Amino acid sequence: xxxxxxxxxxxxxxxxxxxxxxxxVQWDLRTKIPEHGATQRAEVIxxxxxxxxxxxxxxxxxxxxDQLKGKTSDPILQRSVEDCEEEYNRSSKxxxxxxxxxxxxxxKSESVWQKARAENDFSLLQPYLEELIAYNKKFAKYWGxxxxxxxxxxxxxxxGMTTKVLxxxxxQVRSGLTxxxxxxxxxNVQPDENLLKHHFPKEDQKAFSLDILxxxxxxxxxxxxxxxxxxxxxxINRNDVRVTTRYDEQDFRMAxxxxxxxxxxxxxxxNIGKSLIQTPLASGTSMGIHxxxxxxxxxxxxxxxxxxxxxxxxxxxxxxxxFQALDFSSFFEAINEVKPSYIRIEADELTYCLHIMxxxxxxxxxxxxxxxxxxxxxxxxxxxxxxxxxxxxxxQEGVLQDIHWxxxxxxxxxxxxxxxxxxxxxxxxxxxxxxxxxxIASGDFSSIKDWLTLHIHQHGKMKKPLExxxxxxxxxxxxxxxxxxxxxKYSKIYQL
Amino acid sequence: xxxxxxxxxxxxxxxxxxxxxxxxVQWDLRTKIPEHGATQRAEVIxxxxxxxxxxxxxxxxxxxxDQLKGKTSDPILQRSVEDCEEEYNRSSKxxxxxxxxxxxxxxKSESVWQKARAENDFSLLQPYLEELIAYNKKFAKYWGxxxxxxxxxxxxxxxGMTTKVLxxxxxQVRSGLTxxxxxxxxxNVQPDENLLKHHFPKEDQKAFSLDILxxxxxxxxxxxxxxxxxxxxxxINRNDVRVTTRYDEQDFRMAxxxxxxxxxxxxxxxNIGKSLIQTPLASGTSMGIHxxxxxxxxxxxxxxxxxxxxxxxxxxxxxxxxFQALDFSSFFEAINEVKPSYIRIEADELTYCLHIMxxxxxxxxxxxxxxxxxxxxxxxxxxxxxxxxxxxxxxQEGVLQDIHWxxxxxxxxxxxxxxxxxxxxxxxxxxxxxxxxxxIASGDFSSIKDWLTLHIHQHGKMKKPLExxxxxxxxxxxxxxxxxxxxxKYSKIYQL
Numbered sequence: 001x002x003x004x005x006x007x008x009x010x011x012x013x014x015x016x017x018x019x020x021x022x023x024x025v026q027w028d029l030r031t032k033i034p035e036h037g038a039t040q041r042a043e044v045i046x047x048x049x050x051x052x053x054x055x056x057x058x059x060x061x062x063x064x065x066d067q068l069k070g071k072t073s074d075p076i077l078q079r080s081v082e083d084c085e086e087e088y089n090r091s092s093k094x095x096x097x098x099x100x101x102x103x104x105x106x107x108k109s110e111s112v113w114q115k116a117r118a119e120n121d122f123s124l125l126q127p128y129l130e131e132l133i134a135y136n137k138k139f140a141k142y143w144g145x146x147x148x149x150x151x152x153x154x155x156x157x158x159x160g161m162t163t164k165v166l167x168x169x170x171x172q173v174r175s176g177l178t179x180x181x182x183x184x185x186x187x188n189v190q191p192d193e194n195l196l197k198h199h200f201p202k203e204d205q206k207a208f209s210l211d212i213l214x215x216x217x218x219x220x221x222x223x224x225x226x227x228x229x230x231x232x233x234x235x236i237n238r239n240d241v242r243v244t245t246r247y248d249e250q251d252f253r254m255a256x257x258x259x260x261x262x263x264x265x266x267x268x269x270x271n272i273g274k275s276l277i278q279t280p281l282a283s284g285t286s287m288g289i290h291x292x293x294x295x296x297x298x299x300x301x302x303x304x305x306x307x308x309x310x311x312x313x314x315x316x317x318x319x320x321x322x323f324q325a326l327d328f329s330s331f332f333e334a335i336n337e338v339k340p341s342y343i344r345i346e347a348d349e350l351t352y353c354l355h356i357m358x359x360x361x362x363x364x365x366x367x368x369x370x371x372x373x374x375x376x377x378x379x380x381x382x383x384x385x386x387x388x389x390x391x392x393x394x395x396q397e398g399v400l401q402d403i404h405w406x407x408x409x410x411x412x413x414x415x416x417x418x419x420x421x422x423x424x425x426x427x428x429x430x431x432x433x434x435x436x437x438x439x440i441a442s443g444d445f446s447s448i449k450d451w452l453t454l455h456i457h458q459h460g461k462m463k464k465p466l467e468x469x470x471x472x473x474x475x476x477x478x479x480x481x482x483x484x485x486x487x488x489k490y491s492k493i494y495q496l
Numbered sequence: 497x498x499x500x501x502x503x504x505x506x507x508x509x510x511x512x513x514x515x516x517x518x519x520x521v522q523w524d525l526r527t528k529i530p531e532h533g534a535t536q537r538a539e540v541i542x543x544x545x546x547x548x549x550x551x552x553x554x555x556x557x558x559x560x561x562d563q564l565k566g567k568t569s570d571p572i573l574q575r576s577v578e579d580c581e582e583e584y585n586r587s588s589k590x591x592x593x594x595x596x597x598x599x600x601x602x603x604k605s606e607s608v609w610q611k612a613r614a615e616n617d618f619s620l621l622q623p624y625l626e627e628l629i630a631y632n633k634k635f636a637k638y639w640g641x642x643x644x645x646x647x648x649x650x651x652x653x654x655x656g657m658t659t660k661v662l663x664x665x666x667x668q669v670r671s672g673l674t675x676x677x678x679x680x681x682x683x684n685v686q687p688d689e690n691l692l693k694h695h696f697p698k699e700d701q702k703a704f705s706l707d708i709l710x711x712x713x714x715x716x717x718x719x720x721x722x723x724x725x726x727x728x729x730x731x732i733n734r735n736d737v738r739v740t741t742r743y744d745e746q747d748f749r750m751a752x753x754x755x756x757x758x759x760x761x762x763x764x765x766x767n768i769g770k771s772l773i774q775t776p777l778a779s780g781t782s783m784g785i786h787x788x789x790x791x792x793x794x795x796x797x798x799x800x801x802x803x804x805x806x807x808x809x810x811x812x813x814x815x816x817x818x819f820q821a822l823d824f825s826s827f828f829e830a831i832n833e834v835k836p837s838y839i840r841i842e843a844d845e846l847t848y849c850l851h852i853m854x855x856x857x858x859x860x861x862x863x864x865x866x867x868x869x870x871x872x873x874x875x876x877x878x879x880x881x882x883x884x885x886x887x888x889x890x891x892q893e894g895v896l897q898d899i900h901w902x903x904x905x906x907x908x909x910x911x912x913x914x915x916x917x918x919x920x921x922x923x924x925x926x927x928x929x930x931x932x933x934x935x936i937a938s939g940d941f942s943s944i945k946d947w948l949t950l951h952i953h954q955h956g957k958m959k960k961p962l963e964x965x966x967x968x969x970x971x972x973x974x975x976x977x978x979x980x981x982x983x984x985k986y987s988k989i990y991q992l
Contacts, residue, residue, distance in 0.1 A: 013539065014543060016539075017539045017540045017542075017543040017544075018543070020536070020537070020539075020540050021517050021521060021540050021543075021544065024520060024521060024524060024540075025517060025520060028520060028524070032528075032720065033736060034716065034717055034718050034719050034720050034735070034736055034738075035717045035718075036715075036717045036718040036735035036736070037718065037732065037733060037735050037736025039735070040516070040733040040734070040735060040736075040773070040774075041516070041733065041736070043509065043512075043513045043516075043774075044513045044516050044517050044520075046513075047510060047513040047514070047517075048513075048517065219532075220530065221530055221531045221532045222530050222531075222532040222533060223530050224528065224530050236533065237533060237536040237537065238536070239530070239532035239533050239535070239536060240529060240530055240532070240533025240536075240537070242530075277536070278536070278539075
């Protein structure tokens with residue numbers, strides 16, 4: 001048994017080394033690579049992805065899984081075997097040729113999307129989306145599902161989650177949110193975000209971002225902050241977890257909230273248990289749980305009154321003269337302004353989930369066959385009007401804004417809203433152990449970080465997402481906490 | 497034959513993709529990686545190196561070489577087959593286990609060297625050097641040689657070069673140089689390098705470095721400039737050739753000459769013929785020819801009077817107030833000051849080759865068995881006294897200063913001096929086609945860059961180093977050009 005275990009560990013290590021190389025290549029592609037270097041780099045990505053896939057579906061892998069499953073006394077190995085088995089089943093069910101064709105289509109489609117968006121021409125992307133959806137339907141069939149085809153895709157990003165649960169919680173959240181948005185529209189308080197739109201030099205924004213990241217407990221000996229068009233966090237290895245942000249000199253919010261958000265992701269990856277290193281378990285357990293960490297830091301901490309009361313002077317010390325006369329309450333209201341808008345990644349804390357639900361409903365309909373791709377732009381615009389009361393005047397600010405579908409990713413979007421609900425549920429539970437506002441007001445976040453590490457981060461993929469929710473909060477997903485939190489916060493700001 | 501050719505091309509592509517990934521990992525390791533990320537990254541380096549080695553020594557490779565050698569009509573394929581055959585023979589002659597042990601020893605030894613140098617304790621490194629030399633001797637035997645064991649190692653870095661040739665040209669250069677150094681010591685002109693040692697902010701040095709790189713014709717769409725402890729250039733792929741430099745705020749020379757030097761290496765890699773991409777031929781043909789390009793730019797251009805006459809105002813526009821009163825001739829003399837010193841990488845243009853000869857003679861003696869490792873520090877100090885007239889007072893500024901030997905690299909050092917001689921020989925030949933001083937004085941270097949591309953860069957490894965020398969200059973290596981160039985330049989500066 002020891003020999004078999006060691007063989008398995010060696011295989012995991014090899015797979016992990018390929019994954020690490022691939023992550024570095026991807027980080028570089030989005031941060032440092034010179035323009036002309038990218039074409040040939042695609043070959044590297046192809047090769048490394050292929051190697052990872054080959055190892056995951058190799059006969060050796062299958063044999064080791066069969067020999068070890070349920071027979072090792074090492075819990076980390078046992079869970080790794082299960083994870084590899086899921087991956088083996090998922091990957092080996094797709095015929096090799098079909099998988100390759102899908103990968104090629106994806107990467108073509110991504111560049112077509114760039115062009116389609118730039119030229120505001122959905123028809124360019126339409127045939128690619130049709131093909132990508134056809135593949136996703138086929139894959140869902142290969143993988144199997146109980147009642148809804150879409151569940152098979154959802155499972156990729158949020159194991160255990162179903163459309164049945166989502167339909168229910170999303171309906172609850174939608175009704176609560178639309179009600180809140182309506183009240184806010186009628187409120188006498190109307191924050192003025194223009195107060196925040198003064199020139200703020202990039203270098204000073206960077207210094208402020210670094211300062212805040214450090215306060216969050218982000219370990220700079222195991223990470224670094226860079227710049228990219230779309231902010232992201234990436235665990236290259238457990239001791240090299242990098243974040244990026246984007247500097248808009250006319251709107252500092254982009255950089256600072258981007259940094260806090262990605263910093264939240266990074267804290268998760270930096271604090272995974274060391275015993276999981278070089279196994280497939282050394283990363284966040286699902287997209288939804290990951291997003292709960294970034295949103296917890298970005299919103300529950302980073303957009304809270306206590307946080308800015310504590311750091312308003314610090315902010316001013318980095319900010320140019322134009323900000324110095326700003327009073328605290330105008331500032332705080334402005335960074336929490338609620339205003340329906342077209343672009344998801346620029347949405348405020350409150351309307352954000354509505355953007356997600358629109359995508360969820362549309363992609364479910366696309367996979368179920370209830371919606372044809374050619375009708376997608378109109379369906380998108382109609383839902384925007386129904387949920388947010390505004391109608392995009394172009395596909396650029398409508399259906400073409402996100403990369404996900406053109407990258408073949410269906411079932412991913414719900415994670416963003418799930419993350420939000422999880423975060424609220426964790427927040428509620430954390431408040432039983434910690435006086436959260438007091439901790440935030442102190443500027444020393446270590447007890448919050450430690451709580452998250454203890455209950456979530458350290459486990460990596462040792463626990464499945466729904467297991468974590470259940471064990472930490474003693475109940476299953478409950479959307480009410482998010483509604484309560486938002487109602488309390490925004491009732492106060494908007495004097496509802 | 498077409499099928500076999502395509503199989504071979506696919507194999508080359510795969511090998512090249514691994515090499516590209518490895519280069520990126522190495523670039524990152526020296527520029528961006530956070531401190532704690534490096535330990536696990538070693539596994540990635542190990543895996544990628546192993547894959548490259550496996551492909552190079554695979555049965556498939558051997559079969560394809562045998563099928564294609566002398567039988568393809570495509571000259572690039574033919575030369576690639578030859579290159580792969582050399583690599584196959586070199587690699588497959590070393591037993592796998594021995595090679596692995598050597599690689600492990602190397603990486604251990606490199607970290608021991610760090611410690612030995614920091615603590616000024618040669619005895620820490622001694623056992624490692626003894627083992628590394630034993631391996632090198634064994635390898636030389638496996639690879640074979642005609643008269644001198646050391647030739648087998650030299651061949652790794654400078655194919656076709658022999659100790660017989662080196663002994664001859666080095667003797668000639670040494671006698672010329674020591675004579676010049678002696679005259680300079682007795683000259684009435686004594687430049688004052690302290691004139692250059694004013695605080696020069698890093699950001700301004702960087703802006704100046706970027707400006708000069710651009711003037712050299714370095715393509716920023718296919719490369720970038722970063723910072724590292726030891727400046728280097730690296731071709732990640734042919735359209736992604738990066739350079740680094742180091743900023744010393746008390747001595748701007750480090751950054752600017754480092755940038756020009758590495759920029760010279762980078763121009764070589766950026767201008768290799770596009771038809772060689774994804775073959776083993778898409779890189780510089782030897783260490784010596786590579787060094788000829790960096791030294792050509794650093795010294796023949798970057799330390800020339802015409803260059804600084806043209807760019808002195810530009811320099812002052814970036815330099816702080818303390819530099820503004822500096823007159824041109826004091827400045828020019830100061831950047832060309834000749835003064836025997838302990839550290840190779842800080843040596844001036846004239847004494848630099850003497851540092852190399854010392855290393856050459858010592859490593860040859862170590863490989864031949866004429867010198868024991870335990871006697872190395874004393875032998876080093878004695879040669880410093882003989883050739884440069886100064887004796888190191890510690891091993892830190894003596895035998896422990898360079899990483900090469902502790903990394904198992906013997907036979908590499910001569911490339912630096914060869915590069916110098918090649919550069920002078922190219923310079924002489926270029927002067928027949930181009931009025932070099934006039935071009936430099938114009939500040940538009942494109943005709944120089946084009947000449948180097950036409951005669952050297954574009955060929956990559958299609959031509960061997962000695963072939964290039966012969967074809968371009970119509971004679972074999974001739975050290976007299978270097979002596980003539982140095983004598984002329986320094987006679988003028990020091991009024992000899």
